[in-house]
Amino acid sequence: MTVLRVALAQLNPTVGGLDGNLAMLNDAYDEAEAAGCDIVAFPELSLTGYPPEDLVLKPGFVEDNLEALDAFASRTRRCAAVVGFVDQDRDLYNAAAVCAGGEVLGKFHKRLLPNNTVFDEQRYFTAGYDSDPLELYLIGGVKVAVSICEDIWSPVGPVATQAAAGAELNININGSPYAVGKGARRERMLATRAADSHCSIVYVNQVGGQDELVFDGGSLVFDHEGTLLARAPQFAESVTIVDVPVPPVYRKRLLDPRGRITEEMLPIVEVTTEPASSPVVVETPVSEPFDDDRELYDALVLGTGDYCRKNGFTDVVIGLSGGIDSTIVAAIAVDALGADHVHGVSMPSRYSSDHSKSDAERLAENLGIDFRTISIEPAFSAYLDMLEPSFADREPGLTLENIQSRCRGQALMALSNEFGWMVLTTGNKSEVAVGYFTIYGDSVGGYAAIKDVLKTRVYELCRYVNRREGREIIPENVITKPPSAELRPDQRDDDSLPPYEVLDPILELYVEDDRTAGEIIELGHDEDMVRRVTRLVDIAEYKRRQCPPGVRVSRKAFGKDRRMPITSHYRG
Known part of the structure; x- marks a missing residue:
């Protein structure tokens, strides 16, 4: 059985603060490298901060974010990194870059773009189906796939495709805002997705406040059977290091009574990683989730x-x-x-x-x-x-x-x-x-x-x-x-x-x-x-409409969530 050491960098970036965000990523990367990690994962759009909204309509901002990505990649070493950024070609993409050895080895463009509740991603980004091929990354002997936030919520989305094509571990980077009761739903979904795809899931979430949104962190790791291996703390920055056991899973996929999707094998990018000289011993943390009152109160405080x-x-x-x-x-x-x-x-x-x-x-x-x-x-x-x-x-x-x-x-x-x-x-x-x-x-x-x-x-x-x-x-x-x-x-x-x-x-x-x-x-x-x-x-x-913004903590808040016309005669 192969064991992959993964760092979940649960950070609090600031929208538009490219220099500060880059410094934050560099510090977390150095911590992961020193701990002998094979890979470190950062949140969705962690270079730009999430959500950047109409900042991405400024070409200069997009160019600056790409320069920040190059600066980050240039200092990577043996530990691979998955970092969120805005990519551009003919269109703009919510993207993740896989970096190691001083360069960007590959990119993933988010496939499923949410356009409901507080999300407006179809206003800014194009779905990545045709813009880049799906790839797997061979890291520490494990076939690793990359996905972004909404991609994992669909049972027939990219994560299922990647698993069917051989992925053994999926790094899913997120900017998932807090709402009352969402944490439990999120954990049930991830456990199901891991078990259904017979693929370990590393789910990294942002933490912190951004205007009306608050992000609760609570990053998670599940093994290929849907068993919880690690849970990072809620409402706090952390670099959580987890040793993820990755046994061969093809036998489970072959014997799955539901059958399996037939997919062509995806191209594999080999990431050259030398074994860490003397990796530190880590204890897998499983932070206890907060009760309802503390969770809500801490969301308001943050x-x-x-x-x-x-x-x-x-x-x-x-x-x-x-x-x-x-x-x-x-x-x-x-x-x-x-x-x-x-x-x-x-x-x-x-x-x-x-x-x-x-x-x-x-x-x-x-x-x-x-x-x-x-x-x-x-x-x-x-x-x-x-x-x-x-x-x-x-x-x-x-x-x-x-x-x-x-x-x-x-x-x-x-x-x-x-x-x-x-x-x-x-x-x-x-x-x-x-x-x-x-x-x-x-x-x-x-x-x-x-x-x-x-x-x-x-x-x-x-x-x-x-x-x-x-x-x-x-x-x-x-x-x-x-x-x-x-x-x-x-x-x-x-x-x-x-x-x-x-x-x-x-x-x-x-x-x-x-x-x-x-x-x-x-x-x-x-x-x-x-x-x-x-x-x-x-x-x-x-x-x-004339009131100040405030913390969004419910399933539907006034503001981004609920956009009713001021002039309306409908009374139901």
């Missing part, structure tokens, strides 16, 4: 932190109302950037309760963050005086509530402009869905950390923070008191909205599952409630 860091922000400012949403955003910010870089601001008005002000102050003390109070009452009173001639003889209503929110937004933006702090907005998915926020008010900011988290999950995350710390970080009163915007006397959210335990299941069906109102009613939900909620979602589309 996405928020990377958005700030990669865009040059060291500090953030948050309006602390004493409510559940601003509380969890502050906790996320502290874990993402450190307490010294988080600034909380209480902005009371005449309607703010004493407990909300004290809850905000206590939270700031527990988190160890900078805390200040800026009353909006002078600004609010000035607005009332200014508008009095126009509003005379009219009953106070929603307009006055929104003015308070906009006063707060202006105060936060003033701090942002003066000190260079980025404003984190605090709206959750339930409120964003039905438009329960003030445009140019509490929607003002640079990043929306929980815009894809339903309100009921926000409460669960707050309990998780306290459970994780083993003490009360988030005041119990914040978790147990009825939610309120406190923009009028004795206001509660359920004055304007259904209870969140009623609202959230309807939103999941309508937004994430694309059910129509009629279909949701047929599932047993109250018709008047469904019609009301779905109408609120529809008419709030124009408001959501």
